[in-house]
Amino acid sequence: MTLRPLVRPPEDQPAFVLVEPQLADNIGFAARAMLNFGLTWMRLVNPRPEWPSERATATASGAALVLENATVYRSMTEALGDRQVVYATSARPRDLVKRVVTPRQAAAELRAHAAAGTRTAVLFGPERMGLINDDLAPVDAVITCPVNPDFSSLNLAQAVLLIGYEWFQAADxxxxxxxxxxxxxxxSRAHLESYLLRLETELEECGFLRIPHMRPAMVRNIRALFGRMQLTDQEVRTLHGMLTELVTKRLSANSLEAPETEK
Amino acid sequence: MTLRPLVRPPEDQPAFVLVEPQLADNIGFAARAMLNFGLTWMRLVNPRPEWPSERATATASGAALVLENATVYRSMTEALGDRQVVYATSARPRDLVKRVVTPRQAAAELRAHAAAGTRTAVLFGPERMGLINDDLAPVDAVITCPVNPDFSSLNLAQAVLLIGYEWFQAADxxxxxxxxxxxxxxxSRAHLESYLLRLETELEECGFLRIPHMRPAMVRNIRALFGRMQLTDQEVRTLHGMLTELVTKRLSANSLEAPETEK
Structure with a gap:
C-alpha cells in the first residue's frame, strides 16, 4: 500500500501531509500551490480518490512531479513516524491546551528546524471537517491563519498555498x-541638475516664471517634483528631447513659420 | 453598462479590479478569497463571462455579496477614474522603469494610504496573459510575489488570496x-513545585533515584522537562492523580493485593 518515493525526499523541507483528502482536484491544486513555493514533498494519508489519480495530475498542471513523488500511508501515525516536529493546520483547536501560531511564525520555526536538521511535517485535514481533536492532541503546535471571523473557511489548496507562501517568504x-x-x-544628480537648469532657463524665457515674488516657490516645487521621480539617464534624455521640441514649436509659431516636422 | 453598487463602497479598503477575467469560476473564487480577508469591494473591467453570472455565484460559495456589489466597467481608465493610488499585480514588468514591491510591502502601503483617506486599487490581469505593459505603465507600483522561479504561475484567485491575506495580516x-x-x-509555580516535590519523593521511595551521584542531574532534567511544559492547573491535578494511581498499583502489586479499581 505504501508507495515508495521516486526521489530522495528533500529533508530541508517540511513534509506536507494531506490527511484523508476527499477530492482529487484538491490534491492537484495543493501540489501546484506547493511547487509555486518550492515545496515538493507531499504525503497522503488514506486519500479518498483512487491513487494515483489522473484528475489530480490534471489540476496539478505542471506540478505532476509533486504527485509522482507523493507517498501514501494508511494512518497518520505511520505518515509521521519519522518526523520530529509536527504542526497541524486548524481553524479551531477547541478544548485542547495547545500552542497556536500564525502561518508566519510557523514558517520561521519550520525554517529554524530545517536549519538544525530537524525533520518536520505540516498536517492538513480533510476538506469538509478539518482535523479532529484526537489528531491535534499530539502535535507540537497548531497553525491558525488569522481570517475574517465572519467568513473563515479556507479550502485545502488555499491553506497549502498560504503555508507554502510563508515558508518561501521566510527565506526570500x-x-x-x-x-x-x-x-x-x-x-546622476549632475545629469538631472543640467536638465533642471535648462528647464528653468526655458521657463524664464517663455514667461512662465514672470512673477518675481512667486518664482522661488515655483522653482522649488518643480525641483521637488522632478527630484522624487528617480529618473534614469534615458528618461532625462527623453525630457531634454521633449523640451527641445516644445521650444522649437513655440519659436516656429512665434515667427509664423510652419513647425518643423523633421528632426 | 456600468452597474451601480448596491451598498456604499468601503473607502477604507482598496478596490480589487479584475481586468478582463476569462472564467466565471475564477471570479467566484476571487470573491471568496477576498471575503476570507474582509475585502468586499470588487470591480470588473470587461468580464468575458456574461454578467451577473450564476456560475461565479456558485464558486463564490458564501461570498455572493461581493459579486452582488461588484461594479462593471468598460475600460481600465473608467474603473480607476476615482482612484488616487493604483498597484498592479504582475510577474514581469519588463522594459518598464517601475517600482516593484512584495505583497507584504504593498499591504503596508495600502493600509497607510487607507489611514490617510487615499483611495486605492489593486489591478489583477486576465488569467492567461496577465497585464500588459500598456496597463502597467501608469500605475504607482507593481506587486510581484516572490515565488519558485521554476514554477511561478499563480492563478487569478491565488493572487487575490495572497494580496488579501497580506492586507488582513497588516492590521491583524x-x-x-x-x-x-x-x-x-x-x-502557578508553587502548584507545579508541590507536584515536583511529591514526584521526587515517590521516585526516591520506588528506587528510581537510587544512584546518589546521578541524582542531582536526574532531578534537574526532570524539572527541566516539566518546567518547559507550561502546564495548566488542571494538568497538574491530572499529573497528581496519575501519580497517585501508579503508586497505589505498585503498592497493591507489592503486597499481592488486587489493584484498586475505584477512586
Whole structure:
C-alpha cells in the first residue's frame, strides 16, 4: 500500500501531509500551490480518490512531479513516524491546551528546524471537517491563519498555498520595495541638475516664471517634483528631447513659420 | 453598462479590479478569497463571462455579496477614474522603469494610504496573459510575489488570496505564538513545585533515584522537562492523580493485593 518515493525526499523541507483528502482536484491544486513555493514533498494519508489519480495530475498542471513523488500511508501515525516536529493546520483547536501560531511564525520555526536538521511535517485535514481533536492532541503546535471571523473557511489548496507562501517568504531576500530600471542606470544628480537648469532657463524665457515674488516657490516645487521621480539617464534624455521640441514649436509659431516636422 | 453598487463602497479598503477575467469560476473564487480577508469591494473591467453570472455565484460559495456589489466597467481608465493610488499585480514588468514591491510591502502601503483617506486599487490581469505593459505603465507600483522561479504561475484567485491575506495580516493583532488554554489557567509555580516535590519523593521511595551521584542531574532534567511544559492547573491535578494511581498499583502489586479499581 505504501508507495515508495521516486526521489530522495528533500529533508530541508517540511513534509506536507494531506490527511484523508476527499477530492482529487484538491490534491492537484495543493501540489501546484506547493511547487509555486518550492515545496515538493507531499504525503497522503488514506486519500479518498483512487491513487494515483489522473484528475489530480490534471489540476496539478505542471506540478505532476509533486504527485509522482507523493507517498501514501494508511494512518497518520505511520505518515509521521519519522518526523520530529509536527504542526497541524486548524481553524479551531477547541478544548485542547495547545500552542497556536500564525502561518508566519510557523514558517520561521519550520525554517529554524530545517536549519538544525530537524525533520518536520505540516498536517492538513480533510476538506469538509478539518482535523479532529484526537489528531491535534499530539502535535507540537497548531497553525491558525488569522481570517475574517465572519467568513473563515479556507479550502485545502488555499491553506497549502498560504503555508507554502510563508515558508518561501521566510527565506526570500527580495527587497520589499525596489525601483526596477532594467538595463538603465539612474541619472546622476549632475545629469538631472543640467536638465533642471535648462528647464528653468526655458521657463524664464517663455514667461512662465514672470512673477518675481512667486518664482522661488515655483522653482522649488518643480525641483521637488522632478527630484522624487528617480529618473534614469534615458528618461532625462527623453525630457531634454521633449523640451527641445516644445521650444522649437513655440519659436516656429512665434515667427509664423510652419513647425518643423523633421528632426 | 456600468452597474451601480448596491451598498456604499468601503473607502477604507482598496478596490480589487479584475481586468478582463476569462472564467466565471475564477471570479467566484476571487470573491471568496477576498471575503476570507474582509475585502468586499470588487470591480470588473470587461468580464468575458456574461454578467451577473450564476456560475461565479456558485464558486463564490458564501461570498455572493461581493459579486452582488461588484461594479462593471468598460475600460481600465473608467474603473480607476476615482482612484488616487493604483498597484498592479504582475510577474514581469519588463522594459518598464517601475517600482516593484512584495505583497507584504504593498499591504503596508495600502493600509497607510487607507489611514490617510487615499483611495486605492489593486489591478489583477486576465488569467492567461496577465497585464500588459500598456496597463502597467501608469500605475504607482507593481506587486510581484516572490515565488519558485521554476514554477511561478499563480492563478487569478491565488493572487487575490495572497494580496488579501497580506492586507488582513497588516492590521491583524493575533499574537504570533500563544498557548491557548481555553478556560484553564496556567499553574502557578508553587502548584507545579508541590507536584515536583511529591514526584521526587515517590521516585526516591520506588528506587528510581537510587544512584546518589546521578541524582542531582536526574532531578534537574526532570524539572527541566516539566518546567518547559507550561502546564495548566488542571494538568497538574491530572499529573497528581496519575501519580497517585501508579503508586497505589505498585503498592497493591507489592503486597499481592488486587489493584484498586475505584477512586
Amino acid at each position: 531576500e527580495t527587497p520589499a520595495t525596489e525601483l526596477r530600471t532594467g538595463t538603465a542606470a539612474l541619472a | 493583532e493575533t499574537p504570533a505564538t500563544e498557548l491557548r488554554t481555553g478556560t484553564a489557567a496556567l499553574a
